[in-house]
Amino acid sequence: MTSMNDLSELFDIDEQATPDPAVSAARRRRLWRALIIVAAVVLVIAASIVGYVVWALNAPLPSPVANTRSLTAPATQPAAFALPADGATAVTVTGAPGYLGADGLHLTAGDDSPRPIASISKIITALVVLDAHPLESFSDPGPTITFSKADHDLYDAYYVQDAAIAEMPTGSSMSLHDALATMLIPSASNYADAVSTWAYGSRRAFLAATDDFLAREGLTSTTIVEPTGLDERNTSTPSDLLRIGQLAAANPTIAGIAATTDLTLDGPGHLTNTNTLLGEGGVTGLKTGNLGQGTFSLLFTATVGTSVGEPLSFVGVTLGGTTRESQDAAVLRLLDSVRAGFRDVPLVSGGTLVGSYTTAWGSSAQLVVADSASIRTWSDTPIAISTDITNPTEYRDGEQVGTITWTAGPATASAALRVRGTIDPPTDWWRLTHPDQLLG
Structure with missing residues (x-):
């Protein structure tokens, strides 16, 4: 330690040579000022060192650098629709507009030329009768029909x-609703003839009304010459029959009757629906027909559930089937194939590596997909992919640092992106010796 004598020598202070008290006091004041300056410089240097250490040990670290690779969205394949091989078929499918679009799906096979429609004619007969005598609902019995001897002779x-x-006993009475049910459920031709004549007063008037109805609905490729379908000149095209099926499906009386598997009524007794597909594969109607082998026909409606939350509604027709059994099986395969167009597409497996993080201080970790993901798509709807990645904040294994999202039509699926492996923080020595890195 420096003594007062040393300081006196340093600043050339000779107290014996300067006996004057005033001079000595001035020299002592200069000495204290020098001491204060030296102490201040030492304190500034010490404070700067301490301040740097505190700053370096606590400064924000530079963000890890992410090195990522792009994931590829899986390709989708168009649905394969199992359309019947025999005859001609036309089908419309509506519902799930986010997937199928507002207009739905339209499928056809075979040509659109007129073919005999057999007892499908009775659906047209019902539409024309109800055009003149509408029923308000399925439960509305409508007017009462009393059958004459002429009606009975039709049997x-x-x-x-x-x-x-x-x-059809002479003098028996029946509501219009039940008469239509007897015409449609077991396909009773004598009821089709009697009810159509009752509705318009004569066969001629009924046929005139039918021509008018078909013209109003734009069904220019449909010909009806009698109300039952026994005459092979009752013909129509698949495209016209789709429209007829839609009209029937929208009529609560016809749709309700067509969906009835069996019914017992006074007079005709127990009635069994000729449509043996009812209740299978979602089939809800409408009418069978045939004039012998190779002419089997089916005008059908169906409601098919999907996993997208909204059922699909089908209206379809198939004409020219070889047998009833083969035609029914073909319709069920068609319905299943449309349903199968909705499917889950695997997107990514959990643990898939999508990148890595490296730090300025030499530590690193991987970036992985946390969980497997799949998405529900329709047919070949394209799948888009987007990624949102941020830098870690806690530098620990399992920290979520982003999300990957897939979109297919209205459907979305996502998976978290996480750090795999711990990013160790830098040592104090690295902090103290890399101020340029801390400053960015």
Whole structure:
């Protein structure tokens, strides 16, 4: 330690040579000022060193550098629709507009030329009768029909033609609703003839009304010459029959009757629906028909559930089937194939490496997809992919640092991106010796 004598020598102070008290006091004041300056310089240097250390040990670290690779969205394949191989088919599918669009799906096979429609004619007969005598709802019985001796004689007339018939006692009465049910459920031709004549007063008037109805609905490729379908000149095209099916499906009386598997009524007795597909594969109607092998036809509606939250509604027709069994099986395969167009597409597996993080101080970790993901798509709807990545804040294993999102039509799926491996913080020595890195 420096003594007062040393300081006196340093500043050339000779107290014996300067006995004057005033001079000595001035020299002592200069000495204290020098001491204060030296102490201040030492303190500034010490404070600067301490300040740097505190700053370096606590300064924000430079962000890790992310090195990522792009994931590729999986390709999608168009749905394969199992359309019947025999005859001609047309189908419309609506519902799930986010996938199928507002207009839905339209499928066809075979040509659109007119073919005999057999007992599908009775759907047209019902539409024309209800055009003149509408029922407000499925439960509305409508007016009462009393059958005459002439009506009763129709039983024998159609019996000899080997047509489907039902009992119709002379003088018996029945509501219009039940008469239509007897016409449509077991396909009783004598009821089709009697009800159509009752509705318009004569066969001629009924056929005139039918022509008018078909013209109003734009069904220019449909020909009806009698109300039952026994005459092979009752013809229509698949495209016209789609429209007829839509009109029938929108009529609560016809749709409700067509969905009834069996019914017992006074007079005709127990009635069983000729449409054996009811209840299978979502089928809800509408009408079968045939004039022998190779002419089997089915005008059908169906409601098919999907995993996208909204069922699909089908209206379809298939004409020219070889047998009823083969045609029914073909319709079920078609419905299943449309349903199968909605499917889960795998997107990524959990743990998939998508990148890495490196730091200025030499530590690193991987960037991985946290969990597997899949998305529900329709047919070949394209899948888009987007990624949002941020830098870690806690530098620990499992920290979420982003999200990867897939979009297919209205559907989305996402998976978290996480750090795998711990990013060790830098040592104090690295902090103290790398101020340029801390300053960025």
